[in-house]
Amino acid sequence: MTNSNSPMKDDNLTSHIAIAYADGKIFGSKSSITVYEPDIELGSDAYSGGWSYLISGVRNTEKYDFISTGWFVWPKNYGDKHARLSILWRSHTNGSKSNCFNLLCPGFVQISSDVPLGAQLSPDNTTGDWWLGFGPNEKWVGYWPKKLFKYLNNEADRATWGGTVSAPKNSATPSMGSGHFSSEGFQKSAMVSKTGIVDENNYFVVPNVTTANILTDKPDCYTVSDLGTADDGIGFFFGGPVCNS
Numbered sequence: 001m002t003n004s005n006s007p008m009k010d011d012n013l014t015s016h017i018a019i020a021y022a023d024g025k026i027f028g029s030k031s032s033i034t035v036y037e038p039d040i041e042l043g044s045d046a047y048s049g050g051w052s053y054l055i056s057g058v059r060n061t062e063k064y065d066f067i068s069t070g071w072f073v074w075p076k077n078y079g080d081k082h083a084r085l086s087i088l089w090r091s092h093t094n095g096s097k098s099n100c101f102n103l104l105c106p107g108f109v110q111i112s113s114d115v116p117l118g119a120q121l122s123p124d125n126t127t128g129d130w131w132l133g134f135g136p137n138e139k140w141v142g143y144w145p146k147k148l149f150k151y152l153n154n155e156a157d158r159a160t161w162g163g164t165v166s167a168p169k170n171s172a173t174p175s176m177g178s179g180h181f182s183s184e185g186f187q188k189s190a191m192v193s194k195t196g197i198v199d200e201n202n203y204f205v206v207p208n209v210t211t212a213n214i215l216t217d218k219p220d221c222y223t224v225s226d227l228g229t230a231d232d233g234i235g236f237f238f239g240g241p242v243c244n245s
Contacts, residue, residue: 012168012169013045013166013167013168013169014166014167014169014171014173015164015165015173016164016165016166016173016176016216016217016218016221016243017162017163017164017165017215017216017217017222018162018176018182018215018216018222018223018224018238018239018240019160019161019163019164019214019215019216019224019238020160020161020192020212020213020214020215020224020227020234020236021158021159021160021212021213021215022158022197022207022212022213023158023211023213024157025157025199025200026054026155026156026158026159026197026198026199027155027197027198027199027200027202028054028198029052029054029156029159029161029195029196029197029198030194030195030196030197030198030204030233031052031161031192031193031194031195031196031233032192032193032194032195033050033051033052033070033071033161033190033192034050034177034178034190034191034192035050035083036050036083036177036178036179036190037073037081037082037083038073038165038174038175038176038177038179039081039174039175040073040074040075040081040174041075042075042079042080042081043075043076044076044167044168045076045167045168046075046165046166046167046168046171046173046174047072047074047075047076047164047165047166047174048072048073048163048164048165048166048174048175048176048177049070049071049072049073049074049083049163049164049165050070050071050162050163050164050177050190050192050238051068051069051070051071051072051161051162051163051164052068052069052070052159052160052161053066053067053068053069053159053160054066054067054068054152054156054158054159054160055152055156055157055158055160056149056152056155056156056157056158057150057151057152057157063151064090064151065089065090065091065092065148065149065150065151066088066089066090066152067087067088067089067130067144067152068087068088068089069085069086069087069088069132070085070086071083071084071085071086072084072086073174074086077101077102085134086101086102087101087108087132088100088101088102089107089108089144089148091107091144091148091150091152092149092150092151107144107145107148108132108142108143108144109142109143109144109145110141110142111140111141111142111143112139112140112141112142127146128146128153128154129143129144129145129146130143130144130146131143132144155200159197159207161192161195162224162236162238163176163177163190163222163224163238163239165222165243172242172243172244173221173243174242175239175240175241175242176222176238176239176240177189177190177238177239177240178190178239179239179240179241179242180239180240180241181223181239181240181241182223182224182225182236182237182238182239182240183223183225183237184237185225185237189225189237189238189239190237190238190239191235191236191237191238192235192237192238193232193233193235194232194233194235195207195233195234195235196232196233196234206229206230206231206232206233206234207234209227209228209229209234212227212234214226214227216238218240218243220243221240221241221243222238222239222240222243223238223239223240224236224237224238225237225238
């Protein structure tokens with residue numbers, strides 16, 4: 001079945017996640033996610049990725065919006081087996097909803113030709129638009145105009161980071177991250193680090209690990225470690241091998 005905790009719902013696919021998330025009034029998100037290239041057959045509709053997303057609205061209904069960025073190996077969309085920076089989002093405009101990938105539909109305004117999409121999400125505190133930055137110097141890539149969204153037009157109520165995989169129903173789902181379980185740790189498992197959120201005062205803050213949560217919907221295949229914390233953000237490991245669910 002489709003994982004109801006993932007914003008990328010498709011009744012024809014089986015999806016799984018291994019994530020950490022924080023709830024509250026959230027005005028931006030930042031993280032660093034290690035990149036891998038899980039082996040997925042060319043032409044397959046399966047994908048595997050490491051991502052961050054902001055969501056607002058009522059999950060398990062149609063009444064929500066989200067914006068997300070990260071890396072994906074997605075042969076059907078990219079025509080190869082490489083990890084590529086990607087953006088996905090769901091918006092409600094003029095009473096209708098749409099799910100969008102990269103620049104295949106209008107909405108995201110790209111302002112930089114140097115970066116082919118990226119990693120940090122943050123709203124403009126003067127316009128309310130959601131800006132996307134990438135890299136150690138947080139170069140601005142572009143933005144989602146506030147007017148795109150009905151439920152995400154001011155703030156998010158959840159920030160999420162971690163891994164996701166998907167495959168057609170009755171097919172094995174691909175490996176997540178490095179293909180190693182989170183318990184294998186540094187230099188083996190995929191890692192999310194330097195993770196935090198932007199508060200209502202436009203300050204970057206480290207989520208409290210006692211109130212942040214971890215979640216995996218298929219723990220025999222994909223795992224996520226307990227959260228650690230440092231001055232520059234929370235961190236954790238995630239991942240797992242091919243899953244014949």
